Amino acid sequence: MKLTALLLSLSLTASAAIAQSDAASEARDAARDLEEAAVALQQAESSRNRIKALTQVVQSYEDGLAALREGLRRAVIRQQRLEAQLVQQEAEIARLIGVLQTLGNNNSPTLFLHPQGPTGTARAGMMLADVMPALNAEAAELRDALQEVRILRELQLGAADTLQSGLDGAQAARTALSKAISDRTDPPKRFIEDPVQTALLIAATETLEGFASGLTDMSPEPEGLAPLPDISHRRGKLDLPLEAEILLYPDETDASGVTRPGITLATRANTLVSSPVAATIRYRGPLLDLDNVMVLEPQPGLLFVFAGLGAVFGEVGEVIPTGAPLGLMGGNDPKIDAILSQSGEGSGQDRTETLYIEVRDGKTPVDPSEWFNINKDR
Template identity: 25%
Template structure:
């Protein structure tokens, strides 16, 4: 019986030693591992942004169902798909963060087990040697009967201790298996999110194709506006000058839109009771849209990611930042921060591909650092409409918000 006990303990100890040397089976994909603190912060951020994106997608999907005009319906469908893409991107970031946390816990467990490995190996060798010797030979070993009694007493006291220690080790090994399952689940979620992301991007591409075909007849006007925007970009000395020029053009359009329309000619000029319209009355503009509310509009971030530079932060150039610098996932979806008109869309020196959107009330938003632009000058976009995608290597997207040409902190006006 004792020989069987020694053998089982030896085998259990050998299994522990073997578990310390076998690499983890789930570390098969090339997934970047973050530090535990960074991974926890990334998990919280990604989970929060995923929930918000899912809520936006549901709301836009309902609005698309309620829309009657084909153009509006397609625009809201595209915005809903873009929100679903951002939700999938956040789910991918959350899965990677969970994987990093599981890997960190696994590494800590391996360190604890490694500290016990050396004495455990020695114990395994001694127990295996003892287990291979028949118990009857222990009575024939050199020494007195008193020594044999001492040996049996030592073994009687050692076996419970061995059981206790191997029980703790077995618990830690079980924890290691749970960590492996957690990491494997994170990798499975990562694969599902990536598959959903590819499907949503394909769906968005199909919607954008439908939009281009539907608006082909208006392309001539868009081409002329695009040429004027490019001319403004060539004349502007810097990005601030370009935005000022766009703001001036927007103010001029608003003034022209506020002018009264033509006065209809009376059907009978010489008829009795005909009165020449009063000149002052004719000059009164027709009441148009009611003035904008004093409540400031709310915007959303164009991309989801870590904030790497805040508003007013000192840059390497020595100047203060006039917006937010965000680090999204490679190829992340960029969307319109609010409904408005695309005033500029294209490359601009030193800023990559940029999009400038005019909003009601003299507001202007600017998104820079895009790798691809899916909007054109003159497009009327809704909140969350796809604008383009970020780069594939170390992307950095800058979001600026201006009112009357003056930069403001976007964080004060976010949903």
């Protein structure tokens, strides 16, 4: 009975420990995506629309790197759980091996006699016959667990080169995109900026609200382009301009004691920020203490403000399509050692940059969830 209980305990523990995981395969898929992004980067140089092609390449790199980080994180967690559970089973496995060795090494037939006589002996033999297949299955599961641990370790050892290659490729794609944008000639414009008027507004501005209100009062004469289509039907459906997590919702106070009507997002360094909708660039550049700011006007009187970028693209007055690159977040890509050391921690450890988004209807700030698809459940 002790042997049966021991095997049952070992079986339940091993079954829980060796639940199948696809963390390793997900990490490999992400590495393959990064290889495909590298090929796409070479092809983008000859594309008819280099800016669009390079924008997609940068996003592919970002998606691949994010997936690889997540795959590594899950792989590390999986490995740690397996190793911990195998350590917990070590004592039970040792006891089981001891019992089996005792049975196998002793040739005395009396060892197999049951105190209850022939009937008890027969029952004990039947019990052992039932136990052996289960024991073989446990041995196979343990071999699988040890093999999975080995695979996960090898995956982490090879991850450094893959991550470095992906980071280098992403930076090359960002550089190529910046150059392609700066090389453009005569982008379509709705109006020509008056730099003196803009400078005066900035000089007189003490708050983002005051600046946005001043922009609303400045109504440049259009240059003959057709008006942008009404986007009222897209209320609440617009995608956020980058992959990020929401840190603060409207009217929540930050660590500095500041309360704002928009949302604050946490994202990774150098992440590409894209336009969620076709719009006119009303302002781009540094403002107050908000780093670089991009203000879009998708329709008259409606302003989308993006503050906290490290670099901004385009020109004031330019009309941009949905998905057009607006700029890049600041910061520096983390070192490989830092990425690997964070793999076993919770997600979001590398989201060091923040982007603030404010929506203004006329001179009144509105909840960004009225326009953007934001899950407000916490």
